[in-house]
Amino acid sequence: MALDNHSPIAKQDPEVWKAFVAEEERQDTTLELIASENHVSPAVLQAAGSIFTNKYAEGYPGRRYYGGCENMDTIENIARDRVKQLFGCDHANVQPSSGSQANQAVFLATMQPGSRFGESEQREKNPDQPVRTPGDMILSLDLDHGGHLTHGKHVNMSGKWFRVTHYGVNRETGRIDMDEVRRLARQCKPKMIITGASAYSRIWDWDAFAEIAEDVGAMLLADIAHIAGLVAAGEHPSPVPVCDFVTTTTHKTLRGPRGGLAMCKEQWAKKLDSAVFPGMQGGPLMHAVAAKAVAFGEALQPGFKDYQKRVIENAKTLAESLISRKLNIVSGGTDNHVMLVDLRDGFPDVTGAMAEDWLGQAGIVVNKNMIPFDERKPMETSGLRLGTPALTTRGLGPDEMRTVAELITKAIGSAGDASVLGNIRNDVREMCKQFKLPHA
Numbered sequence: 001m002a003l004d005n006h007s008p009i010a011k012q013d014p015e016v017w018k019a020f021v022a023e024e025e026r027q028d029t030t031l032e033l034i035a036s037e038n039h040v041s042p043a044v045l046q047a048a049g050s051i052f053t054n055k056y057a058e059g060y061p062g063r064r065y066y067g068g069c070e071n072m073d074t075i076e077n078i079a080r081d082r083v084k085q086l087f088g089c090d091h092a093n094v095q096p097s098s099g100s101q102a103n104q105a106v107f108l109a110t111m112q113p114g115s116r117f118g119e120s121e122q123r124e125k126n127p128d129q130p131v132r133t134p135g136d137m138i139l140s141l142d143l144d145h146g147g148h149l150t151h152g153k154h155v156n157m158s159g160k161w162f163r164v165t166h167y168g169v170n171r172e173t174g175r176i177d178m179d180e181v182r183r184l185a186r187q188c189k190p191k192m193i194i195t196g197a198s199a200y201s202r203i204w205d206w207d208a209f210a211e212i213a214e215d216v217g218a219m220l221l222a223d224i225a226h227i228a229g230l231v232a233a234g235e236h237p238s239p240v241p242v243c244d245f246v247t248t249t250t251h252k253t254l255r256g257p258r259g260g261l262a263m264c265k266e267q268w269a270k271k272l273d274s275a276v277f278p279g280m281q282g283g284p285l286m287h288a289v290a291a292k293a294v295a296f297g298e299a300l301q302p303g304f305k306d307y308q309k310r311v312i313e314n315a316k317t318l319a320e321s322l323i324s325r326k327l328n329i330v331s332g333g334t335d336n337h338v339m340l341v342d343l344r345d346g347f348p349d350v351t352g353a354m355a356e357d358w359l360g361q362a363g364i365v366v367n368k369n370m371i372p373f374d375e376r377k378p379m380e381t382s383g384l385r386l387g388t389p390a391l392t393t394r395g396l397g398p399d400e401m402r403t404v405a406e407l408i409t410k411a412i413g414s415a416g417d418a419s420v421l422g423n424i425r426n427d428v429r430e431m432c433k434q435f436k437l438p439h440a
């Protein structure tokens, strides 16, 4: 399904079509190392752009608020059944439109927010009376240590409505220190402990978290947005047996459409479903649900496990090659699909923002990222986050990872020199010609 210049959009809307053509060219000729991105299969792409976008299906299979939903029910039931098969969960809700909304639904189902709104107004009227009732407490990984916005960052709803305590990684090891988590949990008495991250390259010890949650009477949420594909394939331990809730995106290692998914123990099923609809959302994006169903079907095929194994092997090779070229990796390497490059030793004058820009000019797409205990600002950073899911989908293997490490190091060492970056850009184009996008 490569782009067709006689397609309806091309004929009807040249202005928008231009961006389609440019984006296909960009994806086709650049190396995608953003750890949260992937390339979906032609079948998933077709489902995502399908007639299921025409239909309202508020409610759940068998209990809809609109007529004509029989095919919606089929699709949603298939999607839910496949999730149960993939992850072995009691209950699945495939309607969240994003990973963030899956998390918000869990919060809505389980936690009480603080009353912060109108605070200043009430304080003016009644200066001696403290009016703010505290929200429930979340214990989660610090954003600067690899956590996610929706785990209690002050600019996010989760940080505005709830009290938050963060655990971090150990300064020496770059790994989560379970003694520290236990100490903080006993101190802050959280209602919910959140595990999972956007930039953590080591294995999560779900059992240790479950034991701490039990110890302090907290609920446990695993947000496996990044590693869901690895978990589904058995290439990372599963949190499903020990967690009250497991949330994820469907578009990262899981290689489905942009979207979210929430799973829970049977006892929470009703509350979770009510929180997603009517609590958080109206009509579900049924074209996305259809694409999720197709993607979950792909994830149940034997080839998916092989893909996830290759994602990890590629990440390990990339990390080792970068380390051999004097680029530090936080925690010294990776067990999964992602790694955080610490630029400070090898390139003390280069910020993450500069490196992202130069790599971009060379056709290597990455994102700057804070590293734990970073002294630079979030728009500068001292780190880069790299991931291998998209390159692995294109078919690149360990040999190519060594070449990619060489190109990355060259670009970072170029000091922005346009001719050096131009040469790398040509090498990248050549590589991309050998490894086609799945829909090409």
Ligand SMILES: *Cc1c(COP(=O)(O)O)cnc(C)c1O
Pocket: 036, 097, 098, 099, 100, 101, 147, 148, 150, 196, 197, 198, 223, 224, 225, 226, 249, 259, 260
């Ligand atoms: C990507 C991510 C999300 C959010 O996903 P969106 O679909 O962008 O809302 C949530 N949690 C973690 C840990 C993530 O990495």
